[in-house]
Amino acid sequence: xxxxxxxxxxxxFEVEEITDRLKALAIANAVIALFGLLxxxxxxxxxxxxxxxxxxxxxxxLIFAGVFFVITVGIVIGMQISExxxxxxxxxxxxxxxxxxxxxxxxxxxxxxxxxxxxxxNVGLPLAAVVAAAMFIGKSRDDKTDE
Numbered sequence: 001x002x003x004x005x006x007x008x009x010x011x012x013f014e015v016e017e018i019t020d021r022l023k024a025l026a027i028a029n030a031v032i033a034l035f036g037l038l039x040x041x042x043x044x045x046x047x048x049x050x051x052x053x054x055x056x057x058x059x060x061x062l063i064f065a066g067v068f069f070v071i072t073v074g075i076v077i078g079m080q081i082s083e084x085x086x087x088x089x090x091x092x093x094x095x096x097x098x099x100x101x102x103x104x105x106x107x108x109x110x111x112x113x114x115x116x117x118x119x120x121x122n123v124g125l126p127l128a129a130v131v132a133a134a135m136f137i138g139k140s141r142d143d144k145t146d147e
Contacts, residue, residue, distance in 0.1 A: 044064075051060035114120045 048060055048064055051063060054060075055063070114124070
């Protein structure tokens, strides 16, 4: 935090001007949020009074409670679906990383044994390099086409 003041001075910013602007924006956003909340409350009260005039206060309260309950259940279900999807993506990513690490470890473990063979050393290594390059090129093209 102590470094921000000299850096701001070097860039030509006045720290007091920035803090005053942030305070003004915070106050303005708080007032906007307050009046938005008041608007919502009065709309709900007006809707309740209109429904109560048509059906009676008990039925109006039950209808409002039912609607709010359905909205709440919908939000909870949506959040659970989103969380399950996030967990599934995370598990797939972890599984892919684990598989890559396992294959790399196996290849590095087997490499000294394979390099003792002259056929593998003279033919297999260049062939493996070509296959690896082709896989990387194909993967980078697939990534570009997804965008």
